[in-house]
Amino acid sequence: MQRLAKPEIILALDVDTLEKAQVLVGKLSSKIKSFKIGSQLFTASGPDAIKMVEKMGGRVFLDLKFHDIPKTVHSSIISGSSIGITVVASRATNVLKDMQQAVIPPVFMMTVHTKGGQAMLQEAARGAEEAAKKLNITKPLIVGVTRLTSDDNKDDTLEEVLKAARLAQDSGLDGVVCSALEAAKVREACGADFVIVTPGIRSSKDRLNDQKRTADVKQAIKAGSNFLVIGRPILEADDPIAKAEELLGDLNGAGN
Numbered sequence: 614m615q616r617l618a619k620p621e622i623i624l625a626l627d628v629d630t631l632e633k634a635q636v637l638v639g640k641l642s643s644k645i646k647s648f649k650i651g652s653q654l655f656t657a658s659g660p661d662a663i664k665m666v667e668k669m670g671g672r673v674f675l676d677l678k679f680h681d682i683p684k685t686v687h688s689s690i691i692s693g694s695s696i697g698i699t700v701v702a703s704r705a706t707n708v709l710k711d712m713q714q715a716v717i718p719p720v721f722m723m724t725v726h727t728k729g730g731q732a733m734l735q736e737a738a739r740g741a742e743e744a745a746k747k748l749n750i751t752k753p754l755i756v757g758v759t760r761l762t763s764d765d766n767k768d769d770t771l772e773e774v775l776k777a778a779r780l781a782q783d784s785g786l787d788g789v790v791c792s793a794l795e796a797a798k799v800r801e802a803c804g805a806d807f808v809i810v811t812p813g814i815r816s817s818k819d820r821l822n823d824q825k826r827t828a829d830v831k832q833a834i835k836a837g838s839n840f841l842v843i844g845r846p847i848l849e850a851d852d853p854i855a856k857a858e859e860l861l862g863d864l865n866g867a868g869n
């Protein structure tokens with residue numbers, strides 16, 4: 614796999630309507646390029662939410678944490694990869710397709726739950742590869758959710774996250790979702806190209822809400838996170854743009 618670009622912030626669009634999501638993307642898309650669509654917005658608005666983000670120049674992390682029989686997860690990954698992509702059907706256009714560069718799909722990353730086990734994770738990875746080939750798109754990243762960041766930090770947390778990360782890697786996944794508290798050890802165990810996504814990002818000034826294993830932007834980057842998922846600290850701020858700017862300032866200053 615290619616070396617990952619520098620770390621970035623993903624805004625979690627945890628709102629209940631497409632209209633609210635659109636307002637947020639409109640306000641923030643000049644600063645943030647990647648938006649997470651999870652079960653709340655996807656259940657309310659479906660693929661329209663993804664198409665809206667794409668239309669406004671952003672890309673989507675589709676966080677539906679698939680956990681089902683292998684066949685269903687395989688098919689769901691193909692469905693997610695296909696949103697917003699026009700299938701090229703005729704023979705003549707297939708020849709043309711072979712000559713063209715792969716198209717970047719609106720959904721660049723999706724989640725499955727590592728608790729689904731090896732067969733399910735392998736089918737998820739296979740689904741992404743199949744979709745990429747069939748649709749001539751860049752393969753979406755598939756990352757495995759380990760222990761939720763809303764779970765307490767217990768004695769066995771690190772061990773469990775590392776076990777899940779190794780399983781994800783052995784099954785052909787691109788990376789995992791974990792808290793920043795485990796990220797450095799995951800990086801050590803799984804290498805430089807393994808994708809690490811960290812929710813639970815909170816500064817000392819922020820409310821924790823239901824998150825338990827939290828870290829601030831600088832700590833998450835120091836630990837090796839590639840994608841920092843942030844929702845309520847921005848969504849519930851009096852001034853979401855100013856808050857996003859503050860966090861982006863921390864992100865850009867983190868290497869110094």
Ligand code: C5P
Nearest residue numbers: 625651761762790812813842843844845
């Ligand atoms: O509002 P907050 O910053 O806590 O949002 C975190 C987002 O990341 C939520 O959308 C949540 O569903 C998601 N997430 C998480 N922990 C995981 C995986 C995803 O908090 N392990």
